[in-house]
Amino acid sequence: MRPEGRTRGIGDAPRSTPIGRxxxxxLAVPPVLITLAAFAGGATSTALAPVLTTTLALVLAASLALDRHVRLTGVAGPAILFGALLVYGIWTLTPLTIGEAPPIWALIDATPSTTIDRSATVRELVKLSGLACIFLIGVLHGQRRGEARFAADAVIATGVALLTVCMLLHALGFEQTGFGTRMVGPMGSPNVIGTAAGVYLVLALARLAQRLEGRPIHGWRDIARQLQNGAPFVAAILLCAAALVLSASRGAAAATLTMVAVWAGWRLVRGRSPARLALGIGLILVAVTAFVFLMTPRLDTLDLAVDVGSSERLSGFSIYWQTLYASPLFGYGLGTFDAVNRQILTSETYTALWQNGAAHNVFLQWLMEAGAVGSALMFATIGWVLLRGWGRVRWAGPALAAGVFLLHGLTDFTLQVFAMAALFAYLLGLHAAPRASRS
Known part of the structure; x- marks a missing residue:
């Protein structure tokens, strides 16, 4: 195919070459794998996580072998940072500790290391390798605008299928108990399914806006006609909103509405009218202020995943911060949260910590496990991808989805679920994909 005169991105409007069967x-394989992993409890078990990682590695190899025209370009910076993170994780398995080894090693006759649970760290490194694979798959799939749109639509379609099944199971009463009337879903937490619903909602909303962008609208008939053309996305938005309500996750709802408001404000800011500029800036400020106000005062008005209430959640945060101070630079090892949680369990901390399988704050949990060094590498990798990818594409869907993941990550653990982390990585890959010279 002859190259076009200029490069194009995922959001460019001109015609594209039809995609073969x-x-x-x-292109549909990654979204389907993510959905199947979500149905399998989020692929968090020690058996399923390596299987999913191996499958993603095979898909990446097949994608590279079957299409020799695409290249893994423009991701050198994040690749170096992520490679350094993996090397750091391997180093924590060795006896080459810096400073004193964790006190647990003094109680047993074994070679000390930075991590307090070598097997858990190895499993986490395997998961990180799988996330790297699906990120690179997203980079490959996002280079041609037609294929990138199809991949995005496949993500939305499989997400709608996941939420539809969850709603049916909820309506029929085939769900685990312990969360009242909230929809739990196969991943075991209403807040996780709420985050997923918010992510798919903003993806569908952004695709609908992209489809309508640049088309003249004169009167209500044109609006109705355009909405009819985008009916699949409208239906997806409504279903995702219903799933978000059924999950009763106020943290997920707050994160979703905040990203929608910020996106709408940004679109207004891009206009040349002073009134649009002022309105857009005001909308962004209101959204950010509302989110901060909602997140800081009382957690019991936001997240209900811990039934014992907000005081225990706040006590847990305080205890985890104190635990972090004992090993701030290198942490306790990737994947060692359960081991750390058991170590600090006492008669005083039992009420706040006994049922916690995660810190309910992905940033705090990463600091506990990887320390300041490992966390800096991971956060820098994600930040680099988001900033570099923003100037390459016009479709804001992946960035909005990342915002929902990260904002709700302040009060919950969705990104600790392997299937949801894989979705996050794939969308980052679509976001960071370089513009191809061919359609």
């Missing part, structure tokens, strides 16, 4: 199947 075999190529469509390849």
């Amino acid at each position: 075999s190529r469509r199947l390849i």
Whole structure:
């Protein structure tokens, strides 16, 4: 195919080359795998996580072998940072500790290391390798605008299928108990399914806006006609909103509404009218202020995943921060949260910590496990991808979805669920994909 005169991104409007059936199947594989992993409890078990990682590695190898025209370009910076994170994780398995080894090693006759649970750290490194694979798959799938749109639509379609099944199971009463009338879903937490619903909602909203962008609208008939053309996305938005309500996750709802408001404000800011500029800036400020106000005062008005209430959640945060101060630079090892939680369990901390399988704050949990060094590498990798990818594409869907993940990550643990972390990594890959010279 002859190269076009200028480069194009995922959001460019001109015509694109039809996608063959075999190529469509390849593009649909990652979203289908993510959905199947979500149905399998989020692929968090020690058996399923390596299987999913191996499958993603095979898909990446197949994608590179079947299409020699695409290249893994423009991701050198994040690749170096992420590679350094993996090397750091491997180093924590060795006896080459810096400073004193964790006190637990003094109680047993074994070679000390920075991590207090070597097997858990190895499992976490395997998961990180799988996330790297699906990120690179997203980079490959996002280079051609037609394929990137199809991949995004496949993500939305599989997400709608996941939420539809969850709603049916909820309506029929085939769900685990312990969360009242809230929809739990196969991943075991209403807040996780709430985050997923928010992510799919903003993706569908951004695709609908992209489809309507640049088309003249004169009167209500044109509006109705355009909405009819985008009916699949409208239906997806409504279903995701219903799932978000059924999950009763106020943290997920707050994160979703904040990102929608910020996105709408940004679109207004891009206009040349002073009134649009002022309105857009005001909308962004209101959204950010509302989120900060909602998140800081009382956690019991936001997140209900811990039934014992907000005081225990706040006590848990305080205890985890104190635990972090004992090993701030290098942490206790990737994947060692359960081991750390058991170590600090006492008669005084039992009420706040006994049922916690995660810190309910992904940033705090990363600091506990990887320390300041490992966390800096991970956060810098994600930040680099978001900033570099922003100038390459016009479709804001992946960035909005990342915002929902990260904002709700302040009060919950969705990104600790492997299937949701894989979705996050794939969307980051679509976001960071370089513009291809061909359609």
